[in-house]
Amino acid sequence: MDFTFTTDELELRDGAREYLRGRCTPETLRGLVESGTADLAGWPELVEMGFAGFLVPDSAGGLGMSDTAFVLLAEEAGYVAMPEPLVDVAGIAAPLLAALDSDAAAQIAAGAIRVLTSHPLNPYVNQLGTGDQVLRFSDDKVELIAAADIETTTVDSIDPLRQLAHIETAETAILAEGVEAGTLAARAALRGALFTAGELLGLTAAMIDMSRAYAVERKQFGVAIGTFQAVKHHLATAFTRLEFARPVVYRAAATLDGDERRARLAVAHAKIAAADAATGAAEAAIQVHGGIGYTFEADLHLFMKRVWALCGLWGDRHHHMRFVDSEILHGHLQTGPATTFAANGLASGQH
Amino acid sequence: MRLAFSKDDEAFRESIASWLAENLSGKFEKIRFRGGPGDEHMYFDERRDWEYRLADGGWTGVGWPKEHGGRGLSIEQQVIYHEEYARAGGPGRVGHIGEGLTGPMLIAFGSAEQQQRFLPQILAGKELWCQGYSEPGAGSDLANVRTKAVFDRDSDRWLITGQKIWTSLAQESDWCFVIARTDPNSRGSRGLGFFLVPMDQPGVDIRPIRQLTGTSEFNEVFFDAAACDADCIVGEPGDGWKVAMGLLGFERGVSTLGQQMLFQNEFNEIVAIAEENGAASDPTIRQRIADAHIGLRIMRYNSMRTLSGDVGDGSLEKSAMIYKLYWSTWHRNLGNLAMDVLGPEAEIAETAPYDLTRLQSLFLFTRADTIYGGTNQIQRNIIAERALGLPREPRPATD
Numbered sequence: 001m002d003f004t005f006t007t008d009e010l011e012l013r014d015g016a017r018e019y020l021r022g023r024c025t026p027e028t029l030r031g032l033v034e035s036g037t038a039d040l041a042g043w044p045e046l047v048e049m050g051f052a053g054f055l056v057p058d059s060a061g062g063l064g065m066s067d068t069a070f071v072l073l074a075e076e077a078g079y080v081a082m083p084e085p086l087v088d089v090a091g092i093a094a095p096l097l098a099a100l101d102s103d104a105a106a107q108i109a110a111g112a113i114r115v116l117t118s119h120p121l122n123p124y125v126n127q128l129g130t131g132d133q134v135l136r137f138s139d140d141k142v143e144l145i146a147a148a149d150i151e152t153t154t155v156d157s158i159d160p161l162r163q164l165a166h167i168e169t170a171e172t173a174i175l176a177e178g179v180e181a182g183t184l185a186a187r188a189a190l191r192g193a194l195f196t197a198g199e200l201l202g203l204t205a206a207m208i209d210m211s212r213a214y215a216v217e218r219k220q221f222g223v224a225i226g227t228f229q230a231v232k233h234h235l236a237t238a239f240t241r242l243e244f245a246r247p248v249v250y251r252a253a254a255t256l257d258g259d260e261r262r263a264r265l266a267v268a269h270a271k272i273a274a275a276d277a278a279t280g281a282a283e284a285a286i287q288v289h290g291g292i293g294y295t296f297e298a299d300l301h302l303f304m305k306r307v308w309a310l311c312g313l314w315g316d317r318h319h320h321m322r323f324v325d326s327e328i329l330h331g332h333l334q335t336g337p338a339t340t341f342a343a344n345g346l347a348s349g350q351h
Numbered sequence: 352m353r354l355a356f357s358k359d360d361e362a363f364r365e366s367i368a369s370w371l372a373e374n375l376s377g378k379f380e381k382i383r384f385r386g387g388p389g390d391e392h393m394y395f396d397e398r399r400d401w402e403y404r405l406a407d408g409g410w411t412g413v414g415w416p417k418e419h420g421g422r423g424l425s426i427e428q429q430v431i432y433h434e435e436y437a438r439a440g441g442p443g444r445v446g447h448i449g450e451g452l453t454g455p456m457l458i459a460f461g462s463a464e465q466q467q468r469f470l471p472q473i474l475a476g477k478e479l480w481c482q483g484y485s486e487p488g489a490g491s492d493l494a495n496v497r498t499k500a501v502f503d504r505d506s507d508r509w510l511i512t513g514q515k516i517w518t519s520l521a522q523e524s525d526w527c528f529v530i531a532r533t534d535p536n537s538r539g540s541r542g543l544g545f546f547l548v549p550m551d552q553p554g555v556d557i558r559p560i561r562q563l564t565g566t567s568e569f570n571e572v573f574f575d576a577a578a579c580d581a582d583c584i585v586g587e588p589g590d591g592w593k594v595a596m597g598l599l600g601f602e603r604g605v606s607t608l609g610q611q612m613l614f615q616n617e618f619n620e621i622v623a624i625a626e627e628n629g630a631a632s633d634p635t636i637r638q639r640i641a642d643a644h645i646g647l648r649i650m651r652y653n654s655m656r657t658l659s660g661d662v663g664d665g666s667l668e669k670s671a672m673i674y675k676l677y678w679s680t681w682h683r684n685l686g687n688l689a690m691d692v693l694g695p696e697a698e699i700a701e702t703a704p705y706d707l708t709r710l711q712s713l714f715l716f717t718r719a720d721t722i723y724g725g726t727n728q729i730q731r732n733i734i735a736e737r738a739l740g741l742p743r744e745p746r747p748a749t750d
Contacts, residue, residue: 156699230732290490291719295562295563296561318691
């Protein structure tokens with residue numbers, strides 16, 4: 001048993017952190033909001049950093065990193081509320097196309113194309129740009145839609161940095177059908193929910209850090225407001241939720257390649273824990289900021305609105321909770337010492 | 352205890368309901384259910400006309416005493432008035448600060464001249480008011496007011512200099528009541544005065560604050576030697592804190608019942624959506640809907656009890672103290688419930704650019720409920736210290 005990350009993974013995270021915090025600052029984000037665009041036009045840089053091919057094997061020109069490491073990357077993207085569709089392209093489409101031996105995986109890693117996703121859980125495509133392709137999942141097929149063939153209507157998100165589109169008509173190339181398509185769609189949903197949970201952890205950490213800074217700087221009654229227990233406790237509670245959510249998300253990442261039901265259960269738990277930590281932190285952060293936190297000029301609302309949007313993506317709380325409760329009540333899920341690291345959490349004899 | 356309305360009361364209900372049905376139509380149809388909290392920037396001109404219509408019908412100041420031009424309604428009939436107003440979708444009142452705060456404040460603390468000068472204009476819907484309490488450095492620590500009032504003997508006027516914040520309806524208002532420091536050497540709640548300041552003058556600069564909803568209901572107001580006449584101070588210099596706190600007490604009056612009817616309207620909308628989109632089949636959503644209903648009833652009973660009058664044991668004052676904390680927390684949870692009922696669709700705005708649906712606005716605006724008018728943290732301190740008599744929290748800068 002080892003809940004730690006490798007030195008390689010941590011170095012990659014630190015590199016990503018330094019790069020992203022320098023590049024995607026709150027000032028940059030506010031500039032994007034004011035100009036009405038959500039495109040940093042920085043995708044080539046992300047490709048150069050190796051982010052696009054993070055999960056693509058070395059042989060196809062990627063970094064060949066693990067899902068666990070990608071969670072760390074998603075956290076860093078969340079921390080700066082990065083608008084680019086990193087999870088879609090690098091976290092979902094790239095490894096799936098690589099597993100299908102599609103050339104598209106290498107093209108993503110090389111920055112030649114971006115492939116976004118559309119899924120029954122998540123029908124709107126985020127950040128669809130000219131030249132982008134879309135991997136569309138439905139219950140009985142997986143299709144790759146070429147950029148030139150897409151007709152869309154745009155949809156406004158409550159997050160001004162998410163630009164959504166609904167695909168109206170498209171010529172498609174079918175990648176998989178029937179049972180295989182269902183398996184791929186389930187796999188995409190697992191990765192989507194897991195990495196979104198990673199982004200939520202990062203957003204949570206960012207909101208806590210901002211609120212901490214404000215509680216130290218803002219004075220009322222002659223002292224920093226962080227002097228008062230009522231304010232301290234908000235942040236301590238938010239921080240506790242965050243730190244308790246982290247191992248849940250990491251554990252889900254480490255479980256992803258194993259038994260499917262066990263992975264599904266772990267990811268459901270991860271999405272719930274991360275979303276709860278994030279919504280709790282958003283509520284606490286606004287409360288700690290007071291009236292200023294309610295303004296458009298303060299940075300906080302951009303993070304809080306991203307949380308709001310991500311909580312509904314790749315299955316909302318109720319979607320995942322339903323899976324957890326049915327596994328416990330009808331799925332013969334066993335808990336206890338002998339089952340902690342069992343292949344699928346099922347008691348022997350009930351497989 | 353008698354938990355019913357009399358025959359007279361029911362006849363009164365009929366009269367206000369039919370007046371509303373007749374008048375809240377035609378050109379006023381589009382402002383039904385609009386202009387409430389979170390929506391105060393909408394349809395101002397129409398709502399201003401509506402204020403005149405109400406005044407013509409004698410439906411402003413219904414709870415004010417008759418000798419001050421009000422309708423002098425009993426508590427029961429005021430309850431009925433607010434219930435029927437909200438049920439009919441009566442729009443957010445542009446005159447609510449004057450009617451609910453300035454008027455009762457002047458009746459309690461103002462001079463006879465001030466009452467004669469201002470009350471009829473409020474009742475007629477002719478003069479609108481805004482509130483100048485909070486400052487950038489005086490939020491939860493409201494007594495830390497820095498705005499100064501200096502008496503200028505040459506012009507025989509007070510000159511106000513400073514900055515106020517979170518002032519709603521500032522652009523539309525004719526007057527602002529302002530707490531400002533009359534004694535430059537004072538600190539905290541001592542040495543303050545309470546002023547009635549005309550807004551239409553060169554020394555007043557209003558800048559809208561853009562909120563996270565994308566809209567601007569609140570403003571910053573800058574006073575640069577803004578003048579008000581010598582007789583526009585309520586009470587004496589130094590009485591400002593007493594008047595300001597007395598006024599805050601009026602906020603917890605009968606209008607809370609109208610507020611609860613607005614909550615009921617929001618609740619009904621959420622339930623209707625849950626039934627339509629299937630969310631109501633989810634057991635956790637069902638329970639939260641039931642919880643929300645229970646909370647609404649609790650607020651209602653508490654308000655009725657508060658309004659019924661004091662039985663002499665101080666319980667009334669305590670039941671008023673707990674109200675803000677309870678409703679703001681309940682309402683914030685209602686906002687969360689609305690978004691969970693909508694599910695993934697909660698992310699989708701109505702139209703570009705950034706036009707939110709009513710429920711999205713509800714969710715965002717309820718984030719502010721637990722902050723303005725005394726944060727939940729301040730409310731808990733008040734309850735602990737004043738209702739329970741716990742020692743005061745250390746407050747280093749003030750006495």
